[in-house]
Amino acid sequence: MLNIAFIAHDRKKEDIVNFVIAYEHVFKGKKLYSTGTTGMRIMEATDLQIHRFLSGPLGGDQQIGALIAQNEMDLVLFFRDPLMAQPHEPDITALLRLCDVHGIPVATNLATAEILVRALDRGDFGWRELVESNKPGLG
Ligand SMILES: O=C(CO)COP(=O)(O)O
Known part of the structure; x- marks a missing residue:
């Protein structure tokens, strides 16, 4: 199952909720993650279930970075x-750096997010399922 992270700074929260x-x-049907406040706002407005990490300034970006x-x-939006x-x-920079280290699709604005999510919808993320199935187990 594909894992997707939602993160938005305060003045972008309304945008991400509407998106x-x-x-x-x-x-729907994907495994969803977010930083604390972003996830709360999205869950209040949708029927989606999201695993919320800490708020960004308290370490949430780093927690998502660990999964990356x-x-x-x-996919990181x-x-x-x-x-x-x-x-x-520094946490924000680190998260984006890790996306580049691991070649993870990441959108930092709504326009790019829209293109990536449309690609997701038509099945362009199949290669990530392959990465998932070929990944050696941890430990
Ligand atoms: O600060 C953030 C990302 O850097 C977002 O954190 P919140 O979703 O908790 O507001």
Whole structure:
């Protein structure tokens, strides 16, 4: 099953909620993760079940980063606020770096997210299922 992470900074939360509502049919049946507040907002507005990690500034980006490091995240939708400094900027940079290390599709704005989710809907993420099935077990 594909694993997807939702993350949004405060001034982008309304955007991500509306985005997930619009594509709820695509996200249904996937394993969903999020940072704390983002996930709460999405679950209040949809019927989706999301595993929520800590809030971003308290370590949530790093928790999602850990799954990326283990190659267990297949898609990251991270609606960043480019006009507001974040206290946990190093965590954000680290998460995006890990996406590049492991070649994980990551959108940092709504326009890219839309293209990736449409690709997901038409089956373009089949290669990630292959990665999943070929992955050696941990430990
Ligand atoms: O800060 C965030 C990502 O860097 C998001 O955290 P919240 O979803 O808890 O607001």
